[in-house]
Amino acid sequence: MKTVTIIGLGLIGGSLGLSLRQLGLAAHIIGVDLNADNARRAQELGLVDETTADLAAAVRRADLVVVAVPMDAMLTVVPQVLDEVAQQVVIDVGSTKATLLTHLQEHPRRSRFVAVHPMAGTEYSGPEAAVPDLFTDKTLVVCDAQHSDADAVQLVEQVFQGLGMHLLFLDAADHDLHAAYVSHISHITSFALALTVLEKEKEEQRIFDLASGGFASTVRLAKSSPAMWVPIFRQNRLNVLDVLDEHLHQLQNLRNLIAREDFNGLHHAIEQANHIRKILP
Amino acid sequence: MKTVTIIGLGLIGGSLGLSLRQLGLAAHIIGVDLNADNARRAQELGLVDETTADLAAAVRRADLVVVAVPMDAMLTVVPQVLDEVAQQVVIDVGSTKATLLTHLQEHPRRSRFVAVHPMAGTEYSGPEAAVPDLFTDKTLVVCDAQHSDADAVQLVEQVFQGLGMHLLFLDAADHDLHAAYVSHISHITSFALALTVLEKEKEEQRIFDLASGGFASTVRLAKSSPAMWVPIFRQNRLNVLDVLDEHLHQLQNLRNLIAREDFNGLHHAIEQANHIRKILP
Numbered sequence: 234m235k236t237v238t239i240i241g242l243g244l245i246g247g248s249l250g251l252s253l254r255q256l257g258l259a260a261h262i263i264g265v266d267l268n269a270d271n272a273r274r275a276q277e278l279g280l281v282d283e284t285t286a287d288l289a290a291a292v293r294r295a296d297l298v299v300v301a302v303p304m305d306a307m308l309t310v311v312p313q314v315l316d317e318v319a320q321q322v323v324i325d326v327g328s329t330k331a332t333l334l335t336h337l338q339e340h341p342r343r344s345r346f347v348a349v350h351p352m353a354g355t356e357y358s359g360p361e362a363a364v365p366d367l368f369t370d371k372t373l374v375v376c377d378a379q380h381s382d383a384d385a386v387q388l389v390e391q392v393f394q395g396l397g398m399h400l401l402f403l404d405a406a407d408h409d410l411h412a413a414y415v416s417h418i419s420h421i422t423s424f425a426l427a428l429t430v431l432e433k434e435k436e437e438q439r440i441f442d443l444a445s446g447g448f449a450s451t452v453r454l455a456k457s458s459p460a461m462w463v464p465i466f467r468q469n470r471l472n473v474l475d476v477l478d479e480h481l482h483q484l485q486n487l488r489n490l491i492a493r494e495d496f497n498g499l500h501h502a503i504e505q506a507n508h509i510r511k512i513l514p
Numbered sequence: 515m516k517t518v519t520i521i522g523l524g525l526i527g528g529s530l531g532l533s534l535r536q537l538g539l540a541a542h543i544i545g546v547d548l549n550a551d552n553a554r555r556a557q558e559l560g561l562v563d564e565t566t567a568d569l570a571a572a573v574r575r576a577d578l579v580v581v582a583v584p585m586d587a588m589l590t591v592v593p594q595v596l597d598e599v600a601q602q603v604v605i606d607v608g609s610t611k612a613t614l615l616t617h618l619q620e621h622p623r624r625s626r627f628v629a630v631h632p633m634a635g636t637e638y639s640g641p642e643a644a645v646p647d648l649f650t651d652k653t654l655v656v657c658d659a660q661h662s663d664a665d666a667v668q669l670v671e672q673v674f675q676g677l678g679m680h681l682l683f684l685d686a687a688d689h690d691l692h693a694a695y696v697s698h699i700s701h702i703t704s705f706a707l708a709l710t711v712l713e714k715e716k717e718e719q720r721i722f723d724l725a726s727g728g729f730a731s732t733v734r735l736a737k738s739s740p741a742m743w744v745p746i747f748r749q750n751r752l753n754v755l756d757v758l759d760e761h762l763h764q765l766q767n768l769r770n771l772i773a774r775e776d777f778n779g780l781h782h783a784i785e786q787a788n789h790i791r792k793i794l795p
Contacts, residue, residue, distance in 0.1 A: 352723075352724050352725075353726055354726060354728065355727070356728075371726065372726075399723075411715070411720050412724070414711050414715045414724075415711065415715070415720075415721055415724045415725045415729045416724070416726060416728060416729055418711075419729045419732040419733070421768055422706075422732060422765070423787075424768060424783065424784055425703075425764040425765040425787075426699065426700065426764075427787040427790040428783065428787050429695075429699065429757065429760045429761040429764050430696065430699075430790070431786070431789055431790065433695055433756075433760050434692070434695045434696070436692075437792075437793050440794070441794065442633075442680070442682055443633050443682075443692050443695075443696045444633075445634055445635060445652065445653075446634070446635070446636070447635065447637075447697055447734075447735050448696045448697055451700040451703060451704055451731070451732050451734075452700070452790055452794065453728075453731055454731070455787045455788065455790050456790060457784075457788075458784075458788070459780070459781040459784035459785055459788070463777050463780055463784065466772050466780060467777055470772055470775070473772060474772060474773055475714075476714055477769050477772070479710045479713060479714050480765070481769065483709040483710050484702070484703070484706040484758075484762060484765070487706055487758075488758050488762065491747055491751055491754060491758070492755055494748070494751070496744050496747075496748055502705065502709065503705055503738075503739075503740035503743060503744065505709060506705040506706075506736045507708075507737060507738075509712065509736050509737060511718075512721050512725075513721070513725055513733065
């Protein structure tokens with residue numbers, strides 16, 4: 234593959250540039266970011282070979298275009314990119330799929346687009362958050378691949394297997410439901426946990442002194458940016474509400490067991506929760 | 515310090531034995547565990563120098579006795595140990611303090627006891643869970659030190675500073691409240707999250723495929739054992755309920771913002787949650 238254009242040089246776009254360069258999977262990488270400061274830093278950090286503000290030219294020069302912007306911007310940027318496309322392959326790397334794919338379904342170049350979601354990330358954002366090996370041994374979900382040209386899907390397979398990812402083909406609706414379970418809900422509980430502690434614990438130094446690994450790991454995702462996450466919750470609203478209502482129900486149940494001092498019941502519930510060990514050893 | 519007796523050879527007791535041996539902070543370490551299999555494995559793993567089932571003799575031979583059993587057993591074992599004590603120093607390493615200290619307040623040897631809580635742990639339990647360096651750079655809370663003899667507190671300072679811990683002196687009621695915020699509540703949210711996902715996501719292979727670092731870190735604590743945690747929730751019940759009610763309120767609020775599509779409000783709430791960055795960088 235000769236040239237890759239990455240639009241959006243944050244955690245995911247930047248890490249992708251870094252990995253493609255380090256593994257020699259792209260001969261040349263062009264970066265585009267609306268934020269000129271981000272673009273400059275991405276180049277300084279060696280995430281891309283060059284940057285430009287000319288989106289149309291950057292698309293035309295590419296073999297593969299990666300759109301790595303927040304999900305609200307995705308709805309504008311992906312159609313703009315597809316408008317410029319001849320035989321290039323275009324992918325998004327966003328966290329929700331149904332809204333975007335519905336939005337694109339009438340686009341004349343739809344078949345050059347492949348919707349993918351790398352199940353990888355950290356709580357940080359921006360070019361400085363880019364890290365190598367972010368994608369190694371992680372899952373790449375490819376959605377509704379039957380609506381993409383075979384050569385386009387093949388290029389995606391080749392690139393992401395080259396990054397050490399395992400591919401999983403799902404339809405967009407299934408993806409959005411599973412993503413609500415295993416990613417979106419974790420962020421909401423973490424935001425709520427941070428708000429709880431910040432509300433109840435006025436002595437910030439005490440939080441710092443006492444926070445052990447357990448607290449730090451459950452509250453880590455609460456550092457995640459609203460610019461990325463609000464559009465995800467907006468686009469996956471019904472699945473998120475469904476899972477969140479189940480979570481509220483489970484939490485209320487644990488609360489009631491403690492309130493009425495039913496410690497046998499609590500023991501049983503914790504044993505049930507321990508089954509997660511079998512799935513995530 | 516010559517001889518340390520550790521009662522309870524699980525994650526904390528075992529890790530303490532390992533660290534004291536590796537750092538040369540004790541000349542001889544005696545292990546006691548009601549479970550003969552645990553005792554045997556602790557010795558095989560090199561966590562202690564010898565094991566015995568004779569609690570009274572193990573206490574009499576020690577300079578320092580560490581009681582590292584679940585909080586319900588603590589209420590029986592610590593008084594048993596203190597009954598055997600002449601000039602030995604006895605510590606617990608438990609996660610709640612007010613119930614235990616009230617229980618001990620009339621004991622004739624109370625002043626030989628120092629209540630400490632190392633703010634360190636993992637989700638695993640048993641002798642195999644013991645790891646070196648568990649305590650390095652962590653906080654050790656010392657509770658109600660004014661009720662302990664000065665030489666006993668001094669020995670505790672010397673040993674745990676030797677392990678690289680920072681000491682923090684709190685009264686028991688404050689400790690239990692702060693521990694509810696920064697440790698106990700994280701476990702409850704994690705148990706509830708595991709139950710939610712196990713309830714809603716029937717395709718276990720999908721959980722495994724899709725779980726990225728974020729989910730794994732929020733659900734990690736749900737692997738923790740009920741034998742350890744139920745007694746903690748029982749003894750710290752009122753603080754845990756208080757913090758849990760605030761957490762339910764915060765979660766309900768995020769849910770309502772999403773339900774009524776108030777995405778500006780949601781953005782603001784996430785920005786507030788992001789303040790946790792300032793405290794836990």
